[in-house]
Amino acid sequence: MSKVLEQFFEITKIPRQSYNEEKIRDYIYEFGKKHNLETYKDNYKNVLIRKKASKGYESYAPIALQAHIDMVCEKALGVDINFKEDGIKYFVDGDIVSTHGRTSLGADDGLGVSTILTILEDHSLKHPEIEAIFTSCEEEDFSGAKNFNQDLLKARHLINLDHCIEDEILLSSAGGITITSTKKLNRIESNELKGFEITISGLIGGHSGEDINKGRGNSNIILFRFLKYLNIPFYINNIIGGSFRLSIPRESSIVIGVKNEDSLLEKKDEFLRLVKREFPSLKNLNINIERKSVDYYYDNEFNQEILDFILLLPADAVILSNSFQSMVDASNNVGEIYIDGDTLFVICDIRANYDSQRSFLRDKIIRLSEICEFDYKVWGSYYSWPYKSESMIRELTLDIYKENYDNPKVKPIHAGLECGYFAAKIKDLDIISIGPNSWDFHSPDEAFSIKSLNKFYKILLEVLEKCKFKK
Numbered sequence: 028m029s030k031v032l033e034q035f036f037e038i039t040k041i042p043r044q045s046y047n048e049e050k051i052r053d054y055i056y057e058f059g060k061k062h063n064l065e066t067y068k069d070n071y072k073n074v075l076i077r078k079k080a081s082k083g084y085e086s087y088a089p090i091a092l093q094a095h096i097d098m099v100c101e102k103a104l105g106v107d108i109n110f111k112e113d114g115i116k117y118f119v120d121g122d123i124v125s126t127h128g129r130t131s132l133g134a135d136d137g138l139g140v141s142t143i144l145t146i147l148e149d150h151s152l153k154h155p156e157i158e159a160i161f162t163s164c165e166e167e168d169f170s171g172a173k174n175f176n177q178d179l180l181k182a183r184h185l186i187n188l189d190h191c192i193e194d195e196i197l198l199s200s201a202g203g204i205t206i207t208s209t210k211k212l213n214r215i216e217s218n219e220l221k222g223f224e225i226t227i228s229g230l231i232g233g234h235s236g237e238d239i240n241k242g243r244g245n246s247n248i249i250l251f252r253f254l255k256y257l258n259i260p261f262y263i264n265n266i267i268g269g270s271f272r273l274s275i276p277r278e279s280s281i282v283i284g285v286k287n288e289d290s291l292l293e294k295k296d297e298f299l300r301l302v303k304r305e306f307p308s309l310k311n312l313n314i315n316i317e318r319k320s321v322d323y324y325y326d327n328e329f330n331q332e333i334l335d336f337i338l339l340l341p342a343d344a345v346i347l348s349n350s351f352q353s354m355v356d357a358s359n360n361v362g363e364i365y366i367d368g369d370t371l372f373v374i375c376d377i378r379a380n381y382d383s384q385r386s387f388l389r390d391k392i393i394r395l396s397e398i399c400e401f402d403y404k405v406w407g408s409y410y411s412w413p414y415k416s417e418s419m420i421r422e423l424t425l426d427i428y429k430e431n432y433d434n435p436k437v438k439p440i441h442a443g444l445e446c447g448y449f450a451a452k453i454k455d456l457d458i459i460s461i462g463p464n465s466w467d468f469h470s471p472d473e474a475f476s477i478k479s480l481n482k483f484y485k486i487l488l489e490v491l492e493k494c495k496f497k498k
């Protein structure tokens with residue numbers, strides 16, 4: 028068994044759910060001390076370990092390696108585990124390590140952590156001075172990377188080990204921000220109206236960043252387009268659209284009251300045909316309309332503002348990349364629409380590869396909220412790691428990847444990485460993100476390839492060996 032795999036199995040015994048990283052933090056801290064390496068910890072459960080340059084590498088610039096120590100803890104129905112106390116039970120089937128679908132595995136980012144630890148303890152390797160950064164709470168709020176004291180770092184080149192495809196080198200990541208817009212609604216009673224529930228279903232959903240340009244549609248937007256298409260007065264009783272702001276909505280329903288239902292039923296098939304033509308991959312897209320008995324509605328006067336607000340929101344992929352063909356630079360996922368306590372909530376999650384684009388979309392939604400008389404709250408912001416045309420660590424790594432893969436890809440990712448915080452704090456920091464093949468993160472199906480891990484490890488050692496940048 029390779030050392031790096033052994034190290035992964037070792038840390039898999041240690042519980043390390045986000046916000047409960049004390050045990051893994053202590054393990055890594057003791058690991059540094061035990062190996063006589065310069066080791067620091069802070070109040071945010073981050074650890075920094077310094078390993079001196081190997082002989083002959085003293086004059087080269089130091090390099091930082093970074094991974095997050097926490098993991099997402101998910102379990103399948105009926106699995107008995109206490110994530111605060113128990114390690115993860117894993118299985119090896121040939122090349123694949125998994126939990127047989129029981130719990131998440133922690134390959135994200137246990138593979139990064141064990142890769143770095145293995146490098147730290149091997150004194151036969153050739154490399155410049157290494158600064159190993161282990162951060163906490165990536166999976167929840169990035170609070171480790173956010174609060175890490177960058178003044179401790181000498182390195183101006185950083186390799187983040189949190190990617191999951193072996194022949195890809197990431198060169199930028201998206202930042203994000205969330206806006207919750209709300210409108211107080213007034214109840215009215217009406218006996219003249221007939222209640223109907225309209226449900227849009229059969230969409231595919233997915234990650235609100237990485238999957239936003241895959242033609243999957245958004246059931247919230249389709250629902251409100253249908254309401255607009257009907258072109259009849261209606262009163263709203265309830266809305267449940269989407270389930271999580273970071274997922275593309277797959278199902279949305281609204282309960283409305285109308286005086287005359289003819290248009291509702293007539294226009295359904297017509298509209299469905301039009302939308303299916305726009306989204307050829309949505310084979311199961313469906314609109315269901317059912318009679319529903321309703322006690323109250325909300326005042327009709329607000330409908331126009333609600334329709335305007337939702338239909339004028341920038342939605343899905345909003346800005347395409349000017350540097351990378353068919354990549355998205357900025358997007359907005361209209362992730363959740365619902366009514367709670369007589370208040371309508373619309374939650375938008377923006378992602379953007381440049382913080383200036385994030386502000387641009389944020390300001391649009393704020394202004395639109397004001398015009399349509401919604402209150403709003405802006406929250407959950409995190410930084411992008413913007414693309415830089417020049418990168419020494421990227422060039423070097425790409426050269427080595429080219430020797431190992433037929434077609435290595437160098438690309439941006441439309442999702443958040445901790446690199447954003449390091450890039451924001453250290454302006455001249457040169458960053459890449461890489462990692463071995465692993466799948467189904469954040470789910471009980473999480474797994475990785477041993478072959479890929481070993482190959483990745485070997486390639487990374489070669490990068491370190493050739494990393495002879497001037498100080």
Ligand SMILES: [Zn+2]
Nearest residue numbers: 095135136189
């Ligand atoms: Zn991760």
